[in-house]
Amino acid sequence: MTALGPHAFFIIGSYLATFAVIAALTIWIIADNRARKRELARLDHRQHGADGP
């Protein structure tokens, strides 16, 4: 790779914008997954508590 030349701003900007969108999407999907996992565990625990003696 040589220097990115006079259009470096646009090239680096494209990669940064892509990284930002992908990072936001990934964080959102993983955070949603973890929140649902916790909620499901809480509900399962409550249900087993209700079924118990």
Add this chain to the structure above:
Amino acid sequence: MTFINQLANPTRFMALSGGLLPWIAGLSGILFIVGFYGAFFSAPADYQQGETIRIMYIHVPAAWLAMFFYSLMTVSAIGALVWRHPLAEVAQKAAAPIGASFALICLLTGALWGRPMWGTYWVWDARLTSMLVLLLIYLAIMALWRTIDEPTQAGRAVSILTLVGFINIPIIKFSVDWWNTLHQPASVFRMDGPSIHPTMLWPLLVCAVAFSLFAVALHLVAMRTEIMRRRIRTLTILAADRAEQPGAQAGMMARGPAE
């Protein structure tokens, strides 16, 4: 078809996807390293576009994935409407934000590529406009999922909207052939083979596979989340029913046997 039917069981899907996820994500990471190495250190600058050609390695995979995820949603919509496949609606709902993100990346990187090459960030060109319409359709579908509480009813409405919106996919693909546009014509998927030099083509294809695997990994996680969300909804309804039952029985006992 048997394999797809086996996947219809959410428990089996959760087990299979949980085992596959680390491998898909890991392979995607390796291919990103190889693809970006090729894009920045192996592929030459373009004789006309100079170094801005480096934007192609993210812009083109993003465009392909934006169209791929919409096509996947269309197949899922058919699966949900015709065969009522249990995972079809789940796959459809999980795909929308991912497809929308890639449509947004395609538009952003296209604008940043357009400024130095065309002298403008945006022009109401057929290809650019149809891609913007795709992003708006994605956003409409995501909004519709949130508007209707009952998942089956929401799924039916979204499926119909998805099928109607599919008309935009061939428009995006062939817009550069049907209209006189600023956007260049297809250079990879052509009847007479790719017109890109192999030194630029291989990093592009590796980057495309890396992005695709990463998107599939995200889709699997989002599908697992949606399955859990539906299980939570069922458990909450069951718990509410159970909570109501003793009250109803107590009410009947209080009224006594006179009736």
